[in-house]
Amino acid sequence: MRDDVTKRHKVPSLFVVSLPRSLSTLIYHAVRQSVGLAEPIWTSDGEIMNLDRFALMPGPARDFGRKFLRRDTDPEVYVEAMSFLNHAVVPTGHGYKDVVQPFLMAEWMKTSGFRALRIKRTVADVAYSMLNREWHYPSRLFPRTKDLELAMVRGLVLADRALDTVPAQHVDFDDFIHDEAPIDAAVRTLYGARVMRKRVSYIDDRFKRERARILQRRRTARYQAIADRVAQVSARHRP
Secondary structure: OHHHHHHHOOOEOEEEEEOOOOOHHHHHHHHHHHHOOEOOOOEOOOOOOOHHHEOOOOOOOOOOOOOOOOOOOOHHHHHHHHHHHHHHOOOEOEEEEEOOOHHHHHHHHHHHOOEEEEEEOOHHHHHHHHHHHOOOHHHHHOOOOOOHHHHHHHHHHHHHHHHHOOOOEEEEHHHHOOOOHHHHHHHHHHHOOOOOOOOOOOOOHHHHHHHHHHHHHOOOHHHHHHHHHHHHHHHHOOO
């Protein structure tokens, strides 16, 4: 047991980053276990920048903490959050995940030297799922936009573009839901085959049922309407 701990603390830590609702928790644990990285026990699923997840919260929290912080709109809190991130992470032996601070993570990753795996899921998928769950925090970036769905889409498009700049192994959602090989290859690129304890594995019967449900959703009129809005916003706000 002591040898395992010693070996783990020689392995560089990892961040899994994505937009919400991207199967990031499933992939986070599969990758963490394949490399032998520890999960911080004071928060759930490695989300150290999500106050809703902290063990010290008095009960289940729903959208309590500040999310989607930006330097231009929340300068003081943004700097404080960046400082917290610098103090909270352990450079070796640990796995972390973030889905609620894409702008902060995009900036931090460029200078931190941390290994990162970025999951890229189409914005329409994410918007559809978040709207159904009434997770509206991306809309806070556009407080003057009365159309909630439009504000959500605009916020998610900006967040997705921020994550595109993260120096990481980028893996596409539509690739890894059909095959474990893209995730496994990304982890091997990050760590090398000798560090990995086992292949990345997560596709089982339950996963296949969820995959079928996701793909069926894309055929609905509701999804198509959201996808059209995403396309319009993306075209209007090209980088």
